[in-house]
Amino acid sequence: MWRRRFAFVCSPLVSSPKSTLIHNQAPYWHEHAKAFTTGNVNSEEGISSKVKVPFITFVLGLGGPGSGKGTQCAKIVETFGFAHLSAGELLRKEMSSNSAKGVMIRDTIKEGKIVPSEVTVKLIQKAIESSNNNKFIIDGFPRSEENRITFEKIIGVEPELVIFFDCIEEEMVKRVLSRNQGRIDDNIETVKKRLEVFVTLSLPVLDYYSRKGKVRKIEANGTVEEIFEKVRPLFAAEKVSTK
Numbered sequence: 350m351w352r353r354r355f356a357f358v359c360s361p362l363v364s365s366p367k368s369t370l371i372h373n374q375a376p377y378w379h380e381h382a383k384a385f386t387t388g389n390v391n392s393e394e395g396i397s398s399k400v401k402v403p404f405i406t407f408v409l410g411l412g413g414p415g416s417g418k419g420t421q422c423a424k425i426v427e428t429f430g431f432a433h434l435s436a437g438e439l440l441r442k443e444m445s446s447n448s449a450k451g452v453m454i455r456d457t458i459k460e461g462k463i464v465p466s467e468v469t470v471k472l473i474q475k476a477i478e479s480s481n482n483n484k485f486i487i488d489g490f491p492r493s494e495e496n497r498i499t500f501e502k503i504i505g506v507e508p509e510l511v512i513f514f515d516c517i518e519e520e521m522v523k524r525v526l527s528r529n530q531g532r533i534d535d536n537i538e539t540v541k542k543r544l545e546v547f548v549t550l551s552l553p554v555l556d557y558y559s560r561k562g563k564v565r566k567i568e569a570n571g572t573v574e575e576i577f578e579k580v581r582p583l584f585a586a587e588k589v590s591t592k
């Protein structure tokens with residue numbers, strides 16, 4: 350069944366300064382908290398009372414290629430004011446340089462493989478740092494358990510909610526092949542590899558978050574609007590902060 354139905358978006362990594370900041374695991378926030386302060390001073394987490402704890406909501410978007418992550422994330426951004434961080438977009442920007450790193454990213458994307466975690470996490474970190482927003486939807490990341498572990502180690506937070514866009518494979522392939530954005534990986538050979546990578550490396554991430562009760566599965570085969578009407582209530586729920 351997984352071959353035909355998978356897609357995955359996550360949401361708030363940290364929606365409450367009290368509840369979900371991981372203890373002893375937040376070196377990034379400890380160092381950069383000032384950039385994200387919203388007035389929530391927290392001394393319960395063992396953080397200096399002078400350092401304000403960021404009130405941050407993360408939405409992570411994961412799913413098979415063409416499942417509609419980017420499209421739905423854009424609607425979430427528009428409706429709820431999140432900052433949209435697409436790991437793939439960040440990597441594509443980086444690969445446009447002719448540096449050794451750019452060439453490595455290009456080769457990896459062309460092969461449908463996953464770029465080394467540190468590279469992607471650093472790009473996400475930079476994007477968070479340069480944003481004034483305090484709510485982020487991360488689209489297309491983490492794509493592997495190693496991605497997830499590296500993110501949590503460097504950034505120091507974990508998602509509170511994961512939205513899983515569950516789309517049939519045939520539909521995903523059709524959408525990717527008609528995406529028409531000139532991407533080097535939107536061809537049938539690379540798409541097949543990406544689907545395999547999703548199953549092998551990304552589904553374990555979904556399993557991990559499922560075990561934590563964070564995954565909300567969205568059936569993602571209808572129209573953009575139909576799908577968004579299923580996504581919307583997740584953000585209306587009290588536990589997901591959109592303020």
Ligand SMILES: Nc1ncnc2c1ncn2[C@@H]1O[C@H](COP(=O)(O)OP(=O)(O)O)[C@@H](O)[C@H]1O
Nearest residue numbers: 413414415416417418419420524528571572573
């Ligand atoms: N529900 C939908 N029905 C039809 N086409 C869609 C739908 N959602 C997205 N698309 C289109 O399919 C392509 C892939 O969508 P995208 O959001 O980029 O997916 P992903 O980020 O998961 O790869 C895009 O061209 C997009 O416009």
Ligand SMILES: O=c1ccn([C@@H]2O[C@H](COP(=O)(O)OP(=O)(O)O)[C@@H](O)[C@H]2O)c(=O)[nH]1
Nearest residue numbers: 414415436437457458461462463464489490
């Ligand atoms: O965290 C990430 C996100 C993307 N990619 C690479 O970038 C490609 C495109 O990712 P994107 O999320 O843009 O593709 P989508 O699934 O949205 O079509 C992937 O196949 C990977 O090769 C990666 O290595 N790590």
Ligand SMILES: [Mg+2]
Nearest residue numbers: 418419437489
């Ligand atoms: Mg995308």
